[in-house]
Amino acid sequence: MSTTTTPRTKRQAKEAAGPYGNVSRAVNELDDRLGVAKARTFLDKIFPDHWSFMLGEIALYSFVILLLTGVFLTLYFVPSQSSVRIPMDFPYAPLRGQRVSEAFYSTVNMSFNVRCGLLMRQMHHWACDIFVGSIVVHMARVYFTGAFRKPRETNWLIGSTLLILAITNGFLGYSLPDDLVSGTGLRIADSIMLSVPLVGSYLSFFVFGGNFPGTAVIPRFFVLHVLLIPGIIIGLVSAHLFLLVRQKHTQFPGKGRTEKNVVGTPMFPVFIAKTQGFLFITLGVTALLGAFAEINPIWQFGPYDAAKISYAVQPDWYMGFLDGLLRIFPPIEFASFGHTIPLEVFIPAVVFPGIVFNIAMAWPWIERKFTKDNEMHNLLDRPRDVPHRTAFGVAFFSLLAILFIASSTDVLANFFHVSLNTVLWAMRILTILVPIVTYPVTYFLCIEMQEGGRLIGKRKTANIVHRTTEGEYIAEPAAVRPGDGHHELDALPVPSFIEGIDEELEAPHEGELVEPGVRAVTR
Amino acid sequence: MSVRSPLTRHLRNAMLGVVAISGLSILSSGVIAAAAPTTTKAPTSSVTTTSNSKTPTTTSATVTPNLAAKCASLGATAEPGQPIDQSIVAQGQNTSEFNAGTPYSDVKCVNSSGEIVGYGNSAIFYTLPTSNPLSVGEELFLTYCSACHGVKANGVPAGGTTGIYPNLLGLGPATINFWITTGRMPAVDPRGVQAQRRTPRLTDKQANEVAAYINSLQPATAGPYVPNVNLRGANVENGQNLFALNCAACHTITGGGDALAYNTYAPTLHWATPNQIAEALRTGPGNMPRFTGNLTDWQVRDIVAYVSHSIQHPTNIGGVGLGGLGPVAEGFVALALGVGGLMLVTFWVGDRQ
Numbered sequence: 001m002s003t004t005t006t007p008r009t010k011r012q013a014k015e016a017a018g019p020y021g022n023v024s025r026a027v028n029e030l031d032d033r034l035g036v037a038k039a040r041t042f043l044d045k046i047f048p049d050h051w052s053f054m055l056g057e058i059a060l061y062s063f064v065i066l067l068l069t070g071v072f073l074t075l076y077f078v079p080s081q082s083s084v085r086i087p088m089d090f091p092y093a094p095l096r097g098q099r100v101s102e103a104f105y106s107t108v109n110m111s112f113n114v115r116c117g118l119l120m121r122q123m124h125h126w127a128c129d130i131f132v133g134s135i136v137v138h139m140a141r142v143y144f145t146g147a148f149r150k151p152r153e154t155n156w157l158i159g160s161t162l163l164i165l166a167i168t169n170g171f172l173g174y175s176l177p178d179d180l181v182s183g184t185g186l187r188i189a190d191s192i193m194l195s196v197p198l199v200g201s202y203l204s205f206f207v208f209g210g211n212f213p214g215t216a217v218i219p220r221f222f223v224l225h226v227l228l229i230p231g232i233i234i235g236l237v238s239a240h241l242f243l244l245v246r247q248k249h250t251q252f253p254g255k256g257r258t259e260k261n262v263v264g265t266p267m268f269p270v271f272i273a274k275t276q277g278f279l280f281i282t283l284g285v286t287a288l289l290g291a292f293a294e295i296n297p298i299w300q301f302g303p304y305d306a307a308k309i310s311y312a313v314q315p316d317w318y319m320g321f322l323d324g325l326l327r328i329f330p331p332i333e334f335a336s337f338g339h340t341i342p343l344e345v346f347i348p349a350v351v352f353p354g355i356v357f358n359i360a361m362a363w364p365w366i367e368r369k370f371t372k373d374n375e376m377h378n379l380l381d382r383p384r385d386v387p388h389r390t391a392f393g394v395a396f397f398s399l400l401a402i403l404f405i406a407s408s409t410d411v412l413a414n415f416f417h418v419s420l421n422t423v424l425w426a427m428r429i430l431t432i433l434v435p436i437v438t439y440p441v442t443y444f445l446c447i448e449m450q451e452g453g454r455l456i457g458k459r460k461t462a463n464i465v466h467r468t469t470e471g472e473y474i475a476e477p478a479a480v481r482p483g484d485g486h487h488e489l490d491a492l493p494v495p496s497f498i499e500g501i502d503e504e505l506e507a508p509h510e511g512e513l514v515e516p517g518v519r520a521v522t523r
Numbered sequence: 524m525s526v527r528s529p530l531t532r533h534l535r536n537a538m539l540g541v542v543a544i545s546g547l548s549i550l551s552s553g554v555i556a557a558a559a560p561t562t563t564k565a566p567t568s569s570v571t572t573t574s575n576s577k578t579p580t581t582t583s584a585t586v587t588p589n590l591a592a593k594c595a596s597l598g599a600t601a602e603p604g605q606p607i608d609q610s611i612v613a614q615g616q617n618t619s620e621f622n623a624g625t626p627y628s629d630v631k632c633v634n635s636s637g638e639i640v641g642y643g644n645s646a647i648f649y650t651l652p653t654s655n656p657l658s659v660g661e662e663l664f665l666t667y668c669s670a671c672h673g674v675k676a677n678g679v680p681a682g683g684t685t686g687i688y689p690n691l692l693g694l695g696p697a698t699i700n701f702w703i704t705t706g707r708m709p710a711v712d713p714r715g716v717q718a719q720r721r722t723p724r725l726t727d728k729q730a731n732e733v734a735a736y737i738n739s740l741q742p743a744t745a746g747p748y749v750p751n752v753n754l755r756g757a758n759v760e761n762g763q764n765l766f767a768l769n770c771a772a773c774h775t776i777t778g779g780g781d782a783l784a785y786n787t788y789a790p791t792l793h794w795a796t797p798n799q800i801a802e803a804l805r806t807g808p809g810n811m812p813r814f815t816g817n818l819t820d821w822q823v824r825d826i827v828a829y830v831s832h833s834i835q836h837p838t839n840i841g842g843v844g845l846g847g848l849g850p851v852a853e854g855f856v857a858l859a860l861g862v863g864g865l866m867l868v869t870f871w872v873g874d875r876q
Contacts, residue, residue, distance in 0.1 A: 051873025
């Protein structure tokens with residue numbers, strides 16, 4: 001902004017400063033030093049507007065909420081298993097005077113005695129449940145529309161890693177309050193570690209710093225939970241978003257959208273307003289849940305003690321499929337050579353999740369093996385057009401869903417007054433049956449939907465119904481109406497997509513406004 | 524032999540792998556074997572008590588004026604409950620039956636005919652129910668119970684009746700009282716796997732009359748008299764502790780109850796009255812274990828207080844309690860309301876083509 005003539009009047013000075021006045025001057029100053037003008041590319045990033053593209057944002061924003069509420073929690077939580085006696089003036093009578101760990105005490109104390117403490121705890125927990133849930137939904141969207149295909153395999157990989165990290169951190173956080181229910185979860189985790197052949201007992205000793213439960217696990221989990229894993233998550237989320245900007249969004253085929261452009265609203269000013277609003281809505285929903293729906297009332301559970309156990313203990317929902325398979329797996333074990341390998345724990349809790357997450361992560365490559373498709377893809381698939389992928393995805397999800405349901409066999413049996421054993425066997429059979437059934441059903445549904453178009457425009461022959469004097473009804477084909485000659489109407493060719501406009505012809509020019517506020521740019 | 528064929532290379536790799544794995548396994552099995560003896564053992568019995576409450580003693584029995592008055596109201600004289608025979612104690616049996624729902628309590632009330640009509644202590648007082656006259660109880664029994672349990676209450680009903688009916692003789696008044704006042708008896712579905720709690724058909728007074736009648740056929744040998752819990756001075760903190768230790772494994776820590784194997788279930792604890800809770804503990808209905816000597820009357824009182832205060836009136840300061848179902852309900856809410864609700868928002872703000 002160097003002008004040769006020094007401005008005389010205020011007005012001249014204003015004009016010289018340009019339309020944005022001091023703002024642009026300040027930005028220019030910054031640009032001279034830091035080169036912030038490059039951020040312009042970011043501000044110009046085009047976001048296609050489809051609603052399903054915002055699912056990932058739920059995950060992003062609930063992660064933000066997790067960070068904010070989590071920082072609050074660290075101010076009051078004491079990550080220690082040394083024992084304290086709850087004071088006699090504690091508001092909740094059944095805990096008064098009990099000997100508990102500092103972790104437990106600080107958590108109930110935060111819930112009862114710290115202003116907003118319980119709200120923050122509950123928001124943190126709800127946000128976690130929503131975080132993992134939205135990652136799953138987001139992944140499902142990416143999967144079923146084929147958005148993971150070249151060139152976006154890396155981002156798929158990062159995304160699935162994020163899911164695993166989110167689940168892990170959820171479990172770690174769930175264990176921190178050291179209450180009866182989370183302690184039971186830890187005990188199960190310990191048994192799972194012990195089930196690993198050869199190294200199981202080392203693994204358990206390594207994690208717990210000696211025998212279960214010991215006094216080391218809470219401080220260790222705390223460090224992992226608040227430092228290490230969130231750190232990695234932040235790093236990976238940044239990489240995820242960076243790749244997103246770098247590779248630009250995918251988009252559904254449609255009016256003016258081609259493989260070579262991207263149509264949508266720019267980051268600034270349209271999208272940023274929208275997404276900010278969405279951040280606040282996510283925050284609002286979480287706050288509502290945190291304020292009105294109780295989650296994990298650990299004072300009702302009491303402190304953990306290895307001699308105590310409660311029935312009907314389930315993990316948080318995202319660990320449910322693991323728990324479900326553990327419950328329904330038949331009791332088989334390997335016991336020879338002086339060693340016992342509890343396969344009924346090792347297979348469902350170690351091998352199976354290993355297979356699940358490996359398939360999930362390697363999916364882009366697995367699919368390529370079948371399709372031999374090495375092209376760049378920026379336009380998304382409609383799920384029906386890729387029946388095998390869709391069918392596999394549905395089968396995979398339904399397997400996990402059945403296992404998730406199996407994690408509440410006892411609740412189901414109790415609620416519906418069915419024998420627990422019947423439920424158990426039903427779940428065993430369904431686990432095998434459901435994926436086998438859902439695959440072909442989905443496949444043929446997809447094919448059917450693809451073909452649905454062919455029936456459009458056909459008209460049924462009209463009938464005239466007579467009633468005889470005896471009361472009998474007789475249907476006769478109607479007389480040919482003038483003009484239509486009683487022919488079946490020929491079906492029109494079905495448009496390849498809703499608009500049905502040839503994409504190449506209509507491709508808008510660079511930067512052209514497709515409709516108000518929506519822009520198209522080349523990739 | 525510098526040029527190796529791919530086959531030999533594979534073979535070599537495989538062999539290396541085998542060597543490595545077997546080496547690892549030998550090493551680790553050695554250490555596992557060394558570490559094995561140090562593995563922790565969970566306490567073998569879940570039905571244990573903690574030490575921080577009155578533990579049963581076999582010595583001093585105290586007849587307080589209060590307890591003496593109780594005996595007087597039953598028309599009997601108070602006597603100190605006899606301490607347990609020390610020779611039995613020496614054999615390691617019955618060490619803790621004192622003050623645990625037996626006449627070996629702080630006080631026992633003996634009437635003029637030498638019958639024990641009550642016993643107990645400051646926590647729980649057990650009384651022998653009466654029926655005045657006995658024929659009232661008999662009448663009720665013949666009307667409501669004999670069809671199944673037989674006119675002699677011995678579990679042998681009239682010919683042609685099918686089903687397996689327990690013998691009621693000697694079960695003790697508390698058992699009879701519990702099954703009638705919780706509405707389980709008279710049974711609605713005698714072939715069911717487990718009698719359900721229902722609205723009682725008989726009043727409390729009638730229940731006692733039936734119990735008195737059955738007791739008159741054969742005095743209680745197995746079960747206690749009808750308990751009356753004095754919740755004053757109960758320690759819910761100790762109750763919480765004991766509940767988590769003894770009851771949560773079946774009834775769940777929130778007392779919601781849950782399914783056990785083969786159609787049986789541990790019922791919810793939300794409806795039982797304090798006396799019924801004590802009866803359940805002391806008599807062990809159905810599949811529930813019977814807690815006798817391992818829990819003193821003071822400990823039972825603490826558990827009863829915890830159940831009737833904190834479990835039946837849970838402190839849900841965090842909002843809607845979601846039925847005490849824990850993560851199942853929470854996951855459902857998080858997915859349906861949280862993720863589902865936010866998806867609706869995306870649907871609202873986003874483009875739908």
